[in-house]
Amino acid sequence: MDNYHIYLYLAMFVSSGIGFFLGAGKYLKPRKPLYASMIVLGAGCITIGRAYSLLRLITGLEIEGIFHVGMLGTVGAFAFFFSANFGQIDSLVDDGSKQFLKYRFISLIGIAAAAVIYIFILFSPATAAEKVTDAVVFVTIAASSYFHIKHILIPDVDYGVVRCLRSYNACALSYGVLCMLETMAAANGFTAFMVTVCLLQCAVSLLIVPVMDMGVRKWSK
Amino acid sequence: MEQMSEILFICIVMPMIPMLFVLPDKRSRLFVGYLMLGALLCLIAGALNTLLLQLFDGDMLYVTTTITPISEEILKALPVLYLAIFFTDDRDTLLSAAFALGVGFAVLEDAVILAQNPAGVSIGWAFARVIGAALMHGACTSTIGLGMSYINKRRKLFFCGTLSLLITAILFHATFNVLVQSAYRIAAFILPISLYLPVIVGRLRARKKEAQ
Numbered sequence: 519m520d521n522y523h524i525y526l527y528l529a530m531f532v533s534s535g536i537g538f539f540l541g542a543g544k545y546l547k548p549r550k551p552l553y554a555s556m557i558v559l560g561a562g563c564i565t566i567g568r569a570y571s572l573l574r575l576i577t578g579l580e581i582e583g584i585f586h587v588g589m590l591g592t593v594g595a596f597a598f599f600f601s602a603n604f605g606q607i608d609s610l611v612d613d614g615s616k617q618f619l620k621y622r623f624i625s626l627i628g629i630a631a632a633a634v635i636y637i638f639i640l641f642s643p644a645t646a647a648e649k650v651t652d653a654v655v656f657v658t659i660a661a662s663s664y665f666h667i668k669h670i671l672i673p674d675v676d677y678g679v680v681r682c683l684r685s686y687n688a689c690a691l692s693y694g695v696l697c698m699l700e701t702m703a704a705a706n707g708f709t710a711f712m713v714t715v716c717l718l719q720c721a722v723s724l725l726i727v728p729v730m731d732m733g734v735r736k737w738s739k
Numbered sequence: 740m741e742q743m744s745e746i747l748f749i750c751i752v753m754p755m756i757p758m759l760f761v762l763p764d765k766r767s768r769l770f771v772g773y774l775m776l777g778a779l780l781c782l783i784a785g786a787l788n789t790l791l792l793q794l795f796d797g798d799m800l801y802v803t804t805t806i807t808p809i810s811e812e813i814l815k816a817l818p819v820l821y822l823a824i825f826f827t828d829d830r831d832t833l834l835s836a837a838f839a840l841g842v843g844f845a846v847l848e849d850a851v852i853l854a855q856n857p858a859g860v861s862i863g864w865a866f867a868r869v870i871g872a873a874l875m876h877g878a879c880t881s882t883i884g885l886g887m888s889y890i891n892k893r894r895k896l897f898f899c900g901t902l903s904l905l906i907t908a909i910l911f912h913a914t915f916n917v918l919v920q921s922a923y924r925i926a927a928f929i930l931p932i933s934l935y936l937p938v939i940v941g942r943l944r945a946r947k948k949e950a951q
Contacts, residue, residue: 548945552896559904560903562907563906563907566907566910566911569914570910570913576923579800579917584801584805586804587804587805587808587910590906590909591906591910594906594907594910598900601896601899601900605899
């Protein structure tokens with residue numbers, strides 16, 4: 519394994535870790551909005567997943583071509599993001615009426631995009647174990663992307679909560695797309711592209727929690 | 740010696756059974772029961788891990804850093820799920836029962852490791868196991884218990900939240916296992932403390948506030 523992999527994972531661990539600790543001090547306490555706590559825990563999942571992968575690299579263990587639990591960091595993060603949007607916010611903006619059918623359909627773009635990117639992995643030289651684990655990662659990102667897109671587009675006429683969280687949803691959606699591109703680049707051996715994507719991931723993972731915090735403060739004003 | 744795990748289980752857990760009939764309140768019986776259940780799960784996990792090791796061609800390092808965190812965390816989550824579905828969704832009860840289960844698991848695990856290599860252990864090793872493994876198992880299972888407390892309050896949060904917390908516990912466990920087998924062993928023992936201390940400080944502060 520090249521040294522650049524270690525530096526990349528170190529950068530992603532540090533940036534997501536900063537984002538997590540910024541939010542942990544504020545939101546992982548009693549009587550704080552559960553939505554915000556879940557986003558912070560999602561950022562924590564990204565951090566610990568990257569830490570695990572980094573540790574494997576430092577201790578000389580493989581991370582490519584095999585199944586390892588580092589990928590569960592991304593799965594856990596998007597499960598938290600999905601859970602926060604689906605379990606906490608979605609019922610406030612979508613009552614299931616026909617009025618919002620258009621937005622529900624448009625939001626399926628996220629799932630379609632995940633499927634298209636996954637085709638590039640399916641036909642890549644990656645091992646079967648990688649293809650299966652990547653599929654699990656993609657399913658979680660796709661499910662979460664549906665709600666991110668929906669909450670960016672849907673008009674929030676009653677409560678104004680989702681309007682405040684549009685920037686956060688855009689950030690989380692970008693992180694999801696970057697994660698899928700990182701996986702696709704790794705599977706196909708596109709090194710330069712992967713480095714670029716990982717650097718962008720550093721920036722976005724650093725921003726997720728502060729941007730969510732801005733949104734939560736706006737809504738609780 | 741063969742059947743060492745079973746012998747240790749009998750020696751450690753069996754004396755606790757009479758306690759269940761003596762303890763006056765339900766809560767204490769629940770925690771002692773979950774402590775014993777944790778030890779039983781450790782016994783089951785031991786057998787399961789042997790099978791998994793055979794399945795992965797005896798690659799001990801790969802199995803302990805990748806597979807056993809998943810199998811052990813799922814095993815430990817099942818009794819907590821049972822408690823949450825059929826008996827109570829009270830957060831404090833679930834967290835305490837889950838912690839007791841994790842500690843019970845760690846107690847038998849420590850005893851088995853000790854019995855396998857009595858010459859290689861010391862007082863320092865014992866303290867390191869207590870601070871590292873016992874806290875790690877307790878913290879991981881409690882994390883899952885937290886998600887399960889939403890079972891009756893918010894179903895949507897329960898399913899996804901519990902899965903996310905289970906993943907967090909698996910990652911934490913796997914990171915601990917990688918560290919403990921590396922040259923950075925000391926970090927493995929700092930990891931659970933760094934998670935446990937802020938929680939304890941937070942709870943003590945909250946209790947102080949409530950008392951005031």
